[in-house]
Amino acid sequence: MKKRGVIFKLFAITALFFLLFYAIIMLGQLLFFEKFYQQKKGADLERKLKAFEQYYVTQQWDDKRMSREIALFMTHNKSQLAILNPDGKVKYDNPFRIVVQEEDGHSVKISLSLFNHSDLENLWNANLTLGDKIEAEGLYEDETNDFLFPLVIKKPGVKDIGTLKGIEEPEELDRVSGTITDLLLPGPNQWNLRQGLLFLALDEWFPLSEAHAARLHNGHILSAEWTEPWTGIRSLIAIQPVMRDGQVSELIMALTSLQQISEANDALQLFYVYIGIGGFALILLLSLIFSKIVSKPLLSLNRIALRMAKLDFSVKSPIRSNDEFGSLSDSLNSLSEKLDDTLKQLQETNHQLQEEMEQKQRIERMQKEFMSNTSHELKTPLSIVKGFAEGLKDGVGENKRERYIEVILDETGKMENLVKDMLELTKLETKTIRLRKTSFCVSELMEEIVDKLSHHLNEKQLKVVTVTASEPVVYADQEKIEQVIFNILMNAIRYATAGNEITVRIDNEEDKMRMSIENEGEPIPEDQLEHVWERFYRAERSRNRKTGGTGLGLAIVKHILELHESEYGVANTKRGVAFYFVL
Numbered sequence: 001m002k003k004r005g006v007i008f009k010l011f012a013i014t015a016l017f018f019l020l021f022y023a024i025i026m027l028g029q030l031l032f033f034e035k036f037y038q039q040k041k042g043a044d045l046e047r048k049l050k051a052f053e054q055y056y057v058t059q060q061w062d063d064k065r066m067s068r069e070i071a072l073f074m075t076h077n078k079s080q081l082a083i084l085n086p087d088g089k090v091k092y093d094n095p096f097r098i099v100v101q102e103e104d105g106h107s108v109k110i111s112l113s114l115f116n117h118s119d120l121e122n123l124w125n126a127n128l129t130l131g132d133k134i135e136a137e138g139l140y141e142d143e144t145n146d147f148l149f150p151l152v153i154k155k156p157g158v159k160d161i162g163t164l165k166g167i168e169e170p171e172e173l174d175r176v177s178g179t180i181t182d183l184l185l186p187g188p189n190q191w192n193l194r195q196g197l198l199f200l201a202l203d204e205w206f207p208l209s210e211a212h213a214a215r216l217h218n219g220h221i222l223s224a225e226w227t228e229p230w231t232g233i234r235s236l237i238a239i240q241p242v243m244r245d246g247q248v249s250e251l252i253m254a255l256t257s258l259q260q261i262s263e264a265n266d267a268l269q270l271f272y273v274y275i276g277i278g279g280f281a282l283i284l285l286l287s288l289i290f291s292k293i294v295s296k297p298l299l300s301l302n303r304i305a306l307r308m309a310k311l312d313f314s315v316k317s318p319i320r321s322n323d324e325f326g327s328l329s330d331s332l333n334s335l336s337e338k339l340d341d342t343l344k345q346l347q348e349t350n351h352q353l354q355e356e357m358e359q360k361q362r363i364e365r366m367q368k369e370f371m372s373n374t375s376h377e378l379k380t381p382l383s384i385v386k387g388f389a390e391g392l393k394d395g396v397g398e399n400k401r402e403r404y405i406e407v408i409l410d411e412t413g414k415m416e417n418l419v420k421d422m423l424e425l426t427k428l429e430t431k432t433i434r435l436r437k438t439s440f441c442v443s444e445l446m447e448e449i450v451d452k453l454s455h456h457l458n459e460k461q462l463k464v465v466t467v468t469a470s471e472p473v474v475y476a477d478q479e480k481i482e483q484v485i486f487n488i489l490m491n492a493i494r495y496a497t498a499g500n501e502i503t504v505r506i507d508n509e510e511d512k513m514r515m516s517i518e519n520e521g522e523p524i525p526e527d528q529l530e531h532v533w534e535r536f537y538r539a540e541r542s543r544n545r546k547t548g549g550t551g552l553g554l555a556i557v558k559h560i561l562e563l564h565e566s567e568y569g570v571a572n573t574k575r576g577v578a579f580y581f582v583l
Contacts, residue, residue: 022279041256045079045223053240067096070083080254081198081253081255083250084251085251088205096184102177110136130181130182134153135154200228201253219241221238236257237255239252304332304336308332308335316336384407384408438476439475442474442481463500463501471508472508474583489502493519496519497521497576502518505518509582522576523572533555535555561581
């Protein structure tokens, strides 16, 4: 079965939840939004109508104040409003008007209830104020000539404001001119100045049914949805009784349109069809982005854990967020460091164990070699001692006795030196010797060694020439370095041609002391130069019973210099052979 990645799982779950949430919102909007909005609008209208009624009861308004309060209510609530007598006759309705006082003192109220939106824009742009002079042409409501429905309003210097478009203009119009004494204009967001629907509702609702009348007489608000029979326009009607002394003195009737809700809901349903496709794609995209963002640190931690499983603790998690991923990252880094330290300790311990095992095997091997070399090297002198001792026992002549004793003493001395050197070499090879370093001058040490070997130098008529150039002070084990110089110089004496010089050079190379000892004699074959440091080296020039020596001197030199981490070597020169070392 194919393994599903965490990104796919997180994407699928997130997309499913988002789609489910999106579907619930869409269904709720399509099925319940219109009803919810209608109920909310009705409740708001009832509450505000009740507040208006309470304010109206407590105040004594004149006609001017009444018009302004009704206009404010209509503007703020986008509703039509009228104050009725209990029998349904209109007491106050449309408050918007312009009052003009003619020259003879007669005041005429110009109605704005039939203005359309374009005429209202012209009216607002005219910036009419109290005291402006205007002219109006229209029709009086009745013979009192107090209420004019205008066709044209004129102001000097301003475009004419027209109304009642589309009706047949009468041949004779009533004309009014004068100064504005009162002015109440609708706001730009006024829903509808034409309260025709309100009057149509009045005709249909009044006289009230017994149930409606009983509810109003008990002081309860009456509200219901109403549909205009000709146009099918849906509206919400609310009637609030005005109670004075326990009786209904007036009725406040408000009408607000529900048509916009229906039209908006119909458009919304079609809109959701189109937006649903885009919303589905957007949800998938956002789910994918969200799943990658959330899973990115998890995948990073997983890669680090896989490398840790392969014992690679060098990588560190870069996540530094202040959340569970950040805490897990810190814990993983801490675990990586501890495992890395533990692994290094185990490796070091293992390395030490390997070194100890190798050291143990080397010691065992050296012990075997020591026994083998000792038995081999002691075989010849022991045979000589035995032979000469048997001769003494058999009673050799008096003239030979002293010679036999000298040979026996010489061979036993050689055996003693051999055993001494082998023990010294064994200590050096097992690295059980600790150096005791001090500061000293090698040239002074060289003079002491030459003085000690003066007997051997005189026997072969050799001369030691020391050349020193800005000699530095060295920091080393003086006793061991003395043994190194002694062994190299003794080796040079053995193989030097009699009557020549041994040259010792002490130089300063980059604050290091370089010492070389060169004798004049036969060179060492090039293919055997690297073997001169081996114990019991048996090349023809290395050691024989004529020249003497144990065959261990240069091996001791090698190990002492290695303990000092010194550079050393041997090379053939034009005159002979030169040994050198650096401290």
